[in-house]
Amino acid sequence: MIAGNYACFLSGNEDGGAYFPPEPDIKVERGKLIISYAHGRYGWWQYVFRYRNGNFELIGHDVRSNRGPVTLSTGSINFLSVRMEVLTNVGEDEEDEQLKTVWKSIKVGHTFETDRNIRFRQH
Helix, strand or coil: CHHHCCCCCCCCCCCCCCCCCCEEEEEEECCEEEEEEECHHHEEEEEEEEEECCEEEEEEEEEEEEECCEEEEEEEEECCCCEEEEEEECCCCCCCCCEEEEEEECCCCCCCECCCCCCCCCC
């Protein structure tokens, strides 16, 4: 696994509980390592890394929560720009999907690197 930290991507939903387990996917796009978990109609989440100085550094995290085909909320954190975008469905019902966007600045005390003793979990 990544940089020897074999437990960093354990999910609390490995067995799926009352539902099916999330489907992991690993890919490289435009020089970035992307590790995703798809949870069917309930949404997905992913971690985006870049390789620098002999280590993978977390530069982004994205999440989407659904109720079937309806988006409940999405979130995207960019650790390089220290900004977070949150979209929330403010529609009255399932047929009235209206996403409200809010941008927030975030504070990051240190970089997240895979050789540290960290574990990424679903929110």
